Amino acid sequence: AQSVSQHNHHVILSEAASLELGCNYSYGGTVNLFWYVQYPGQHLQLLLKYFSGDPLVKGIKGFEAEFIKSKFSFNLRKPSVQWSDTAEYFCAVTLTDSWGKLQFGAGTQVVVTP
């Protein structure tokens, strides 16, 4: 069955710490990959996406993600988090030959303490 797995449900870390959130997917075809973020009280917004090309993609606010096809993974990283990075982070996948249906992971709640 097609699925998207996020490894951590909750992460608590201090400002300036490095962040890595894991995402694995299980799909039979070619995929597009996304990380969305939801800040408290705000709507889902795109952090970054991978369609093709360089597997290391950079997004907004200093985030980056690496697509490793052999591992079916698309992990999100940020070298040094800020308090304002407190949010819920969602990995999402869509098949390239679909009508755009996004399949989401369960989300990871990240809390950055001052």
Next chain:
Amino acid sequence: EPEVTQTPSHQVTQMGQEVILRCVPISNHLYFYWYRQILGQKVEFLVSFYNNEISEKSEIFDDQFSVERPDGSNFTLKIRSTKLEDSAMYFCASSVRPQETQYFGPGTRLLVL
């Protein structure tokens, strides 16, 4: 920057009642979507819509659900006879093309009593 908007932000209804959730997608977008998130669960795809037709729907999207683009700007989700398990946050999204970034609205929190 253009945004997807949704109304109402909150809706409380009695079981068995009909509800209509409204969305205004970004104006030059052609592909529209509804998702929902039951409290504590994943965001789930409901339906995609293009050219006044449903292009894809999930198993959740049964006969109780319908979508419509009644005019050039609104995109609605109707639940004909709400059930307790329909209580969730409903998100609308739109995109220029099906594989491009989907832009999400703020959501409507539906509570069925």
